[in-house]
Amino acid sequence: MSAIRTPHAASRRARGQDARAPRAGSATGAAFSPLYRQIKALILQGLDRGEWKPGEAIPSEMDLAARFQVSQGTVRKAVDELAADNILVRRQGKGTFVATHHEEQVRFRFLRLAPDNGNPSPASSRVLECRRLRAPADVARMLELRAGDSVVQVRRVLSFNDVPTILDEIWLPGTLFKGLSYERLSVYRGPMYGLFETEFGISMIRAEEKIRAVAASDADASVLGVAAGLPLLSVERVSYTYGDRPVELRRGLYITADHYYRNSLN
Amino acid sequence: MSAIRTPHAASRRARGQDARAPRAGSATGAAFSPLYRQIKALILQGLDRGEWKPGEAIPSEMDLAARFQVSQGTVRKAVDELAADNILVRRQGKGTFVATHHEEQVRFRFLRLAPDNGNPSPASSRVLECRRLRAPADVARMLELRAGDSVVQVRRVLSFNDVPTILDEIWLPGTLFKGLSYERLSVYRGPMYGLFETEFGISMIRAEEKIRAVAASDADASVLGVAAGLPLLSVERVSYTYGDRPVELRRGLYITADHYYRNSLN
DNA sequence: TAGTGGTCTAGACCACATA
DNA sequence: ATGTGGTCTAGACCACTAG
Structure with a gap:
C-alpha cells in the first residue's frame, strides 16, 4: 500500500506537457486539448510513420494504455473517434485494425455511383495513359505543390458490365508516386486506392x-461513347492522407443515364 | 449501509425486459441491444412524442439516469450518439438541447450548394405554387403512402443575390401538413424546415x-432564366423524421455555372 | 483457457454558465 | 454557489475469438 500513485497523476503529468501552454490566448484560437485527443494524435502519428500498416492490428487497448501512461478508458475514447473516422476498425475478440481499401465493404465508400436497377456490379478499369509532367498552376495549388513540380497524370475509363461510365483524370505528386507506370496500373485488379496503399x-x-x-466535350464524348453535349456529372475530388495532406486530385465525368450519385445528409 | 443495491441490478432489470428475448434467433437477425441503445431509443421516443420540442433542453444527464434507473455514464453514451446524429446538441454548462433548423449554423447542413467565389449568401425563396392533389404512384411509393392519398405539392425558386439558381418541386403528405398554403409559405422568411418544425x-x-x-427542359429553363438544354444538377431527396419515416420528397434542379454541390467523403 | 473489445457502474475533478 | 456537461480513472463483468 505504499508508493500509491495519486489518482489523476498520469493525466496531470501528460496534460502538463502540451495542454497547459496554449491555454491563454483566445484570439489565436489555440484550444485546450483533452488527454484522449492527445492520445488520438499520438496514434495518428504512429499510423503516419507506418508503425502499423493497413490491415494490421494495432496494440491492444491495455498495451496502449500502458505505453501512454493513461487508463484504458482514455485510450478507448481515442480509438472510438478513430473508428468513427473510418481510420481504424474494431473487431470484438480479435483486436483493432488499420482500415484498408482492400475490402469489399469499403469499395463503395469512395465510389458513390450506384446503378438505377440491380446490385452494384464490380467496375473494370481501362487505363488510357499515365505520364509524368510539370504541374499546371491549378493542380499545384490544390495539391499544395509549387507550379512546375513533378506530377503524375493518369487517365482511365471505368466500366460497369462493360459499359463505359466514368472518365477519370487523376493527378498525383510525383515525389510520392515514384514507380507508378502505365504497365503497373494496367496489370492491377482492384481498387486503385488499394494499390496506392500497398505499393506507395x-x-x-x-x-x-x-x-x-x-456538357460532354467532343473529346470526352468520343472516349465515353456518347453524344457530344450530353449532360455529365463533373466530380472534382481532392483526397487527403494523415495530417490532412492532399495527395490526389481527381476529376471525374460520370454518365448518369443509368446510374446516380448517392449521398446521405445527416 | 443496509438495502444496498447490488451492482448491475439496474442493468439486469432493464435488460431483462427486451434484450433477453431476441437472443436466440440468428436467421432473424434480431440483434442484442445494449442498455445505452435502449436508453437512446427511449429518448428518441420522447422526441417523437414531442415531449421536448426543437430548441428546448432535455433533462440533465443525472435526471435521465434517475428516470431510467441507469448510471449517468450509460445516459451519456446514449446522448453522445444522439449528438453525433445531429439530433441533440450539447452545450457545456447549459444543458443538452433538441436540434432545430432555426440556426445559422445548421442552415447549410441540408443546402449543399456553395458559390464558386465569395461567402455563402442567404437564399431568398419565391413560391410558384402550392396545391393539394392525389399522390402519383412514384411519389406515393417514395413517401410510403398509397397512390391517390392526399399530398401537397410546392414549387419554388431559390435565388442567391437575386439570381435564380434552384428550382424545387416538393411533395409532402397531406395529412401531416394540413394548414400549409401558398400564403403561409410566401410570408415566411427563413429555412423551410424551420417552418415545418414550428408549424407542423x-x-x-x-x-x-x-x-x-x-438537360434543362423548355419549361424549367424558362422559369430559371437559362437556355433550354443547359446541363443542370438533378437532386432527388427523400427526407426522414424520427423512426425513419419519410415525410418529404424534393426534386431540385440546380444551376452549377457559378455554384457547386459540396460533399465530404469519410 | 486466455486475450480482445464491449458494456456498465461509481466517483472524482475540471470547465463553463448563470444567478 | 450551484448546476450543467466534459474528462479521467478504476474495476467488474459480458461477448467473441482462437489456440
Missing part, C-alpha cells in the same frame, strides 16, 4: 468533392 | 439524395 504507402482517409453538371 | 411539428433529421446531370 499512401492511405486515403478523407476527400472533398465539388459536383457540377456539364 | 415535423423534424427533418436525415435525408437521402440521388444526384444526376440532366
Whole structure:
C-alpha cells in the first residue's frame, strides 16, 4: 500500500506537457486539448510513420494504455473517434485494425455511383495513359505543390458490365508516386486506392468533392461513347492522407443515364 | 449501509425486459441491444412524442439516469450518439438541447450548394405554387403512402443575390401538413424546415439524395432564366423524421455555372 | 483457457454558465 | 454557489475469438 500513485497523476503529468501552454490566448484560437485527443494524435502519428500498416492490428487497448501512461478508458475514447473516422476498425475478440481499401465493404465508400436497377456490379478499369509532367498552376495549388513540380497524370475509363461510365483524370505528386507506370496500373485488379496503399504507402482517409453538371466535350464524348453535349456529372475530388495532406486530385465525368450519385445528409 | 443495491441490478432489470428475448434467433437477425441503445431509443421516443420540442433542453444527464434507473455514464453514451446524429446538441454548462433548423449554423447542413467565389449568401425563396392533389404512384411509393392519398405539392425558386439558381418541386403528405398554403409559405422568411418544425411539428433529421446531370427542359429553363438544354444538377431527396419515416420528397434542379454541390467523403 | 473489445457502474475533478 | 456537461480513472463483468 505504499508508493500509491495519486489518482489523476498520469493525466496531470501528460496534460502538463502540451495542454497547459496554449491555454491563454483566445484570439489565436489555440484550444485546450483533452488527454484522449492527445492520445488520438499520438496514434495518428504512429499510423503516419507506418508503425502499423493497413490491415494490421494495432496494440491492444491495455498495451496502449500502458505505453501512454493513461487508463484504458482514455485510450478507448481515442480509438472510438478513430473508428468513427473510418481510420481504424474494431473487431470484438480479435483486436483493432488499420482500415484498408482492400475490402469489399469499403469499395463503395469512395465510389458513390450506384446503378438505377440491380446490385452494384464490380467496375473494370481501362487505363488510357499515365505520364509524368510539370504541374499546371491549378493542380499545384490544390495539391499544395509549387507550379512546375513533378506530377503524375493518369487517365482511365471505368466500366460497369462493360459499359463505359466514368472518365477519370487523376493527378498525383510525383515525389510520392515514384514507380507508378502505365504497365503497373494496367496489370492491377482492384481498387486503385488499394494499390496506392500497398505499393506507395499512401492511405486515403478523407476527400472533398465539388459536383457540377456539364456538357460532354467532343473529346470526352468520343472516349465515353456518347453524344457530344450530353449532360455529365463533373466530380472534382481532392483526397487527403494523415495530417490532412492532399495527395490526389481527381476529376471525374460520370454518365448518369443509368446510374446516380448517392449521398446521405445527416 | 443496509438495502444496498447490488451492482448491475439496474442493468439486469432493464435488460431483462427486451434484450433477453431476441437472443436466440440468428436467421432473424434480431440483434442484442445494449442498455445505452435502449436508453437512446427511449429518448428518441420522447422526441417523437414531442415531449421536448426543437430548441428546448432535455433533462440533465443525472435526471435521465434517475428516470431510467441507469448510471449517468450509460445516459451519456446514449446522448453522445444522439449528438453525433445531429439530433441533440450539447452545450457545456447549459444543458443538452433538441436540434432545430432555426440556426445559422445548421442552415447549410441540408443546402449543399456553395458559390464558386465569395461567402455563402442567404437564399431568398419565391413560391410558384402550392396545391393539394392525389399522390402519383412514384411519389406515393417514395413517401410510403398509397397512390391517390392526399399530398401537397410546392414549387419554388431559390435565388442567391437575386439570381435564380434552384428550382424545387416538393411533395409532402397531406395529412401531416394540413394548414400549409401558398400564403403561409410566401410570408415566411427563413429555412423551410424551420417552418415545418414550428408549424407542423415535423423534424427533418436525415435525408437521402440521388444526384444526376440532366438537360434543362423548355419549361424549367424558362422559369430559371437559362437556355433550354443547359446541363443542370438533378437532386432527388427523400427526407426522414424520427423512426425513419419519410415525410418529404424534393426534386431540385440546380444551376452549377457559378455554384457547386459540396460533399465530404469519410 | 486466455486475450480482445464491449458494456456498465461509481466517483472524482475540471470547465463553463448563470444567478 | 450551484448546476450543467466534459474528462479521467478504476474495476467488474459480458461477448467473441482462437489456440
